[in-house]
Amino acid sequence: TIARSAHAAWVWHFLSLSPLLLHNNQFQHHPFGCFVREDSAGPNALGCSSRWPWCCNGLTVCFSWLRSFDGRQPVLAGLDPILIKNILVKECYTNFGLNGILGSAISMAEDEKWKRIRTVLSPALTSGKLKEVNIFEAYSMDVVVSTSFSVNIDSMSNPSDPFVTNMKKFLRFMLFPFIAPVLEKMNVTLLPSRVMDFFKVPKIVVFSFLHVLLCIFSALSDEEILAQARVFVFAGYETTSSTLSYLSYNLATHPDVQQQLRDEIDAYLPNRVKEGEEMLGLYQKAGWKQDRMEEMLPLRFHLLCTLVVTIPKHMVVMIPAYVLHRDLAYWLEQEEFRPERTESIDPYTFLPFGAGPRNCIGMRFALLIVKVAVVVLLQHFSFRTFKDTPVRIWDGVLSSLLIDGTLSSDPHYLSFLKQSLLGCGDVNVAC
Ligand code: HEM
Numbered sequence: 001t002i003a004r005s006a007h008a009a010w011v012w013h014f015l016s017l018s019p020l021l022l023h024n025n026q027f028q029h030h031p032f033g034c035f036v037r038e039d040s041a042g043p044n045a046l047g048c049s050s051r052w053p054w055c056c057n058g059l060t061v062c063f064s065w066l067r068s069f070d071g072r073q074p075v076l077a078g079l080d081p082i083l084i085k086n087i088l089v090k091e092c093y094t095n096f097g098l099n100g101i102l103g104s105a106i107s108m109a110e111d112e113k114w115k116r117i118r119t120v121l122s123p124a125l126t127s128g129k130l131k132e133v134n135i136f137e138a139y140s141m142d143v144v145v146s147t148s149f150s151v152n153i154d155s156m157s158n159p160s161d162p163f164v165t166n167m168k169k170f171l172r173f174m175l176f177p178f179i180a181p182v183l184e185k186m187n188v189t190l191l192p193s194r195v196m197d198f199f200k201v202p203k204i205v206v207f208s209f210l211h212v213l214l215c216i217f218s219a220l221s222d223e224e225i226l227a228q229a230r231v232f233v234f235a236g237y238e239t240t241s242s243t244l245s246y247l248s249y250n251l252a253t254h255p256d257v258q259q260q261l262r263d264e265i266d267a268y269l270p271n272r273v274k275e276g277e278e279m280l281g282l283y284q285k286a287g288w289k290q291d292r293m294e295e296m297l298p299l300r301f302h303l304l305c306t307l308v309v310t311i312p313k314h315m316v317v318m319i320p321a322y323v324l325h326r327d328l329a330y331w332l333e334q335e336e337f338r339p340e341r342t343e344s345i346d347p348y349t350f351l352p353f354g355a356g357p358r359n360c361i362g363m364r365f366a367l368l369i370v371k372v373a374v375v376v377l378l379q380h381f382s383f384r385t386f387k388d389t390p391v392r393i394w395d396g397v398l399s400s401l402l403i404d405g406t407l408s409s410d411p412h413y414l415s416f417l418k419q420s421l422l423g424c425g426d427v428n429v430a431c
Contacts, residue, residue, distance in 0.1 A: 077318040079327060081348035084319055088348070089356035104224040105231035106361065118361065120219045121228060125365055232362065240366050244373055250337040251374075252383035252414045257339060262378045269379070321351050377416070384415040 078084070103109075106117045220228070251258040326334040330349040331341070353360035360366070377383075 077320050079320070079324045081346045084324075084348040084351070084355070087317055087319070088351075088354065088358070104221075104227040106228055107231050107235060114358075116219065117224065117228065118357070121361060125361055127364060235360075236362050236366065236369075240369050243366070243370050247370065247374060248377075248383055248414055249389075251378075252385050252389065254337050255384075257337070258378070258383060261374075265375050265378055269375070319351065324349060324351065381416040381418055384417050386415040389414060 104113075104117075106114065106121060109117055251261070325331070327349065328334055330346065348355060353363040353366075
């Protein structure tokens with residue numbers, strides 16, 4: 001039912017937006033002839049078979065290049081590390097192309113504006129600053145909301161909290177990046193005004209990134225400061241909670257890895273100390289990617305496979321991290337959860353936080369949230385599979401990626417067994 005209604009939503013949106021799509025991009029006259037290549041052995045319009053096996057609900061598609069269309073917007077998807085490095089590090093910066101009150105947010109800003117904002121924001125997310133963050137009150141949404149806006153919410157016990165409901169509404173509108181340029185020209189935003197109005201009013205400050213920015217930096221305007229605090233919530237919420245969900249699932253389905261991790265935690269924190277300094281010490285010790293290349297010049301890359309690829313101006317280039325992280329050329333037994341993996345020596349084949357100047361600015365913070373959550377949970381609970389826990393969840397994840405662009409799948413149930421009450425009480429959790 002969910003899949004059907006998601007499809008229905010797509011059809012409805014497509015029909016209502018089709019007049020816009022016709023004027024959407026630079027390739028409107030001959031959009032389907034826009035892919036340029038020099039080598040006749042190069043990629044064809046809908047992909048060329050090579051080493052990429054991409055299993056989707058039993059259907060295996062092989063490609064090393066995928067050329068497709070998002071509406072009439074041409075999209076080039078590539079996994080070649082040289083291409084990835086050139087795009088992410090050397091040649092251009094990326095952005096997600098939203099407009100409205102998030103137009104000044106770091107993830108949307110371009111070129112010089114982006115450089116200025118990134119330079120100002122980076123010091124707010126150093127390890128030193130992170131030590132000031134209160135991370136123990138709640139997780140994912142709760143943590144990013146409290147650290148960005150200083151608002152304490154408890155999304156678990158109070159799912160109808162306005163922050164929680166508005167955030168979920170916002171995420172539903174992240175589905176159509178390709179129509180952003182048109183909307184921007186028309187000064188229209190797809191984001192529901194009631195939702196965005198909600199995020200317009202800064203809440204009361206105790207410690208937050210907003211507070212840090214307000215106190216320390218005068219290089220940003222008020223509007224820009226508020227946009228950064230908002231985007232930290234949007235960028236940090238689903239990413240962090242998905243990471244925690246999938247990590248819990250993997251630990252529950254791999255009890256040996258879970259026990260090894262618990263042993264390491266117990267060795268480092270034998271008394272189950274939960275003081276901030278100890279936890280942060282542990283953190284320090286332990287050590288879908290879509291790029292819009294709006295104004296770039298045509299780029300030419302010599303790829304590993306000896307092709308020369310010319311990427312025209314305005315082409316959307318996508319680096320499908322999900323597929324890259326399962327590429328048999330780089331990963332042995334690519335579906336296996338093996339945290340000790342060492343086979344990847346090329347940094348551009350493992351991109352959980354992107355790469356280059358526009359990589360995830362919240363990476364340290366995200367790792368901190370995830371590690372602290374896992375440490376505290378493993379000290380007290382054993383993650384177990386539940387009778388309804390699916391053996392394999394990745395097909396469901398892939399379907400949801402294709403249908404609505406999120407990393408969610410149907411909820412998978414895990415059992416959290418209290419360590420001190422072995423066998424006495426299970427807490428069943430939907431992730
Ligand atoms: C496990 C959690 C997270 C993952 C997997 C993740 C991943 C990513 C990725 C892949 C990018 C895109 C990089 C690119 O375009 O090349 C990104 C950008 C970004 N992330 Fe994260 N992220 C996470 C958590 C967070 C958190 C907690 C915050 C905020 C505190 C955050 C803030 C941002 C921002 C602001 C950008 C845009 C940076 C820029 O354009 O300069 N992320 N993230």
